[in-house]
Amino acid sequence: MVLEQAPTLDDVFHALADPTRRAMLRRLAAGERNIGELATPFSMSFAAASKHVRVLEVAGLVRRRVEGRSHICRLEPGPLRTADDWLRFYEGFWSSKLDDLGAILKAEDQAAKTASKMKGEPDHDE
Amino acid sequence: MVLEQAPTLDDVFHALADPTRRAMLRRLAAGERNIGELATPFSMSFAAASKHVRVLEVAGLVRRRVEGRSHICRLEPGPLRTADDWLRFYEGFWSSKLDDLGAILKAEDQAAKTASKMKGEPDHDE
DNA sequence: AAAACTGTCAACCAAATGGTTTAATAATTC
DNA sequence: GAATTATTAAACCATTTGGTTGACAGTTTT
Known part of the structure; x- marks a missing residue:
């Protein structure tokens, strides 16, 4: 091969x-x-x-x-390693365990929505 | 669900x-x-x-x-996080990039073979 | 040269995957 | 209550998956 x-x-x-x-x-x-x-x-x-x-x-x-x-x-x-790199993008999410992820998501949601009004939500998978 | x-x-x-x-x-x-x-x-x-x-x-x-x-x-x-934990088992392999992985594998192979003569190769996936 | 060993290939099979379309259900608005 | 919105369900389809078996092809041993 x-x-x-x-x-x-x-x-x-x-x-x-x-x-x-x-x-x-x-x-x-x-x-x-x-x-x-x-x-x-x-x-x-x-x-x-x-x-x-x-x-x-x-x-x-x-x-x-x-x-x-x-x-x-x-x-x-x-x-x-490549797979691990992809996963580590989320490291911040799982390390902030109990300290309400909910609040983080909501905050980031607001940020994202505000931003997307101006530049249309860039996506960045891969 | x-x-x-x-x-x-x-x-x-x-x-x-x-x-x-x-x-x-x-x-x-x-x-x-x-x-x-x-x-x-x-x-x-x-x-x-x-x-x-x-x-x-x-x-x-x-x-x-x-x-x-x-x-x-x-x-x-x-x-x-669980997936990442699984992957990080291999962290040592990908971090020792060029500095001949070959030698490492051979050494560990010898160790494994010697060990398995006595205790029969424990496997530890999952 | 025949036998044994290591591995692939091709054909086949059942089950799962990723998608579709056409209902059906449930909440909301008119 | 009829239309609209948000989503699942069901039936279907092509492709892929993970497995099998049997035949084949090198390599080594005898």
């Missing part, structure tokens, strides 16, 4: 939305593993595991090198 | 794996919105937007209160 295109946030979050794949990443955090080693902990066919690894590769979370008959996978942490 | 069950990481990451839903969260970060307001930025039927909001609710990322005929949504940041 020659990673035809940069992985998107869609790809990354989708890859993470499956417990099998998350578990595979955890194992890869402990060191390189080939497909067989990644497959064995799960009651699942070899082919199924291979597909999961493919999803991780598409998300840019895993890189593979072929060595003899073994396909060796390595964790590629970059996209996890 | 009376959130029958605690949202899982699966739910959360799945909810985040769609650009429409991520954009909705961004809007909600600026303040409460009803379904209609959440729907309008997208060229998409009302019903479709409603379904997206449902997915966000299931993931625990949004809470709704009904006020008259309007369903008002509020950002619920807790699960984002």
Whole structure:
């Protein structure tokens, strides 16, 4: 796989939305593993595991090198960082726990509405 | 919706794996919105937007209160924090960028293999 | 060269996803 | 009470998902 295109946030979050794949990443955090080693902990066919690894590769979370008959996978942490960056945008929200989030939202709402009257609500996902 | 069950990481990451839903969260970060307001930025039927909001609710990322005929949504940041916690497990990997990750993985691999001879590789996802 | 090992591919399947459209429900306004 | 507004529900559709099985292709062992 020659990673035809940069992985998107869609790809990354989708890859993470499956417990099998998350578990595979955890194992890869402990060191390189080939497909067989990644497959064995799960009651699942070899082919199924291979597909999961493919999803991780598409998300840019895993890189593979072929060595003899073994396909060796390595964790590629970059996209996890990207995902984390996206999440941390909200850090302010979850860290201001009980100290009424409601008031914050209302205040920011007013600010947003006032602002949007002048410049039309810029959105800034991705 | 009376959130029958605690949202899982699966739910959360799945909810985040769609650009429409991520954009909705961004809007909600600026303040409460009803379904209609959440729907309008997208060229998409009302019903479709409603379904997206449902997915966000299931993931625990949004809470709704009904006020008259309007369903008002509020950002619920807790699960984002949970997702972030999961990701930060890997923080060490992405922060040690160029300074050969390879060596780190090999070292940790050796450690893991040695350890597993004695205690059989504890896994700790979720 | 035959057997075993590691992995992919193709075909298939059931279930879920993301969207549509056309009702139906519930609150508000005329 | 009839029309309008805000939203869900239900039926449908195409595509994707996560899984299976069986055949195939390299690589290593015997």
